[in-house]
Amino acid sequence: MTATENIFGDLPVAAADEAVAALLSRPGLRIERIVSTGQASPPGFWYDQDWDEWVMVLSGAALLRIESEPEVRRLAAGDYLLIPAQCRHRVEWTDPAAATIWLAIHVAPDHCDG
Template sequence: MAGNILAGLPAEPEASERIETLLARPGVRIERIVSTGQASPPGFWYEQPEAEWVLLVSGAALLRFEDEAAARHLSAGDWLLIEPMRRHRVEWTAADAPTVWLAVHYLRD
């Protein structure tokens, strides 16, 4: 299995994010997420049971954690770990070029 994380990116903004599973095994899932200006719906918070390590490969985004006063601006190369059940949301993603995320979801011991 092989590929290129930057291949096949949309030339124009799309109605919704593209989420592609690159690898799935018991206890771990690796996804490529391509955003083109999307954001979390008003009032919506992600609150997932697994941990998520995320790398912003290209583009830009503003990520907010419910328990932090200020949102985090992410640009290419930035990564972070989102602990299980930590409420977070995407305030915005760049609309002028695709924002590519590499997300690794895994179960914590």
């Protein structure tokens, strides 16, 4: 049995890069805590992943751009969405005044026929 931990515990201090911590990793599944302190995707960079990603903002705020959508999405505490595999997206902004804590669940796409 593993120890009980808290997703808000042992938070990193503000840094140049986001802090990504793997909480659970299994074949076809990865759960991460991401702490953003004002970071955004580099200019011209798009995530284009081979897996589905479900994300939830637990605290803070962010602006997420989905390439196929005309407007950015504002995410606040409690907001979540599923980003399907190959859906190009980027983080436009995260709150520099307070940590934005994300829960990200990466899941291999289901390739079963039937």
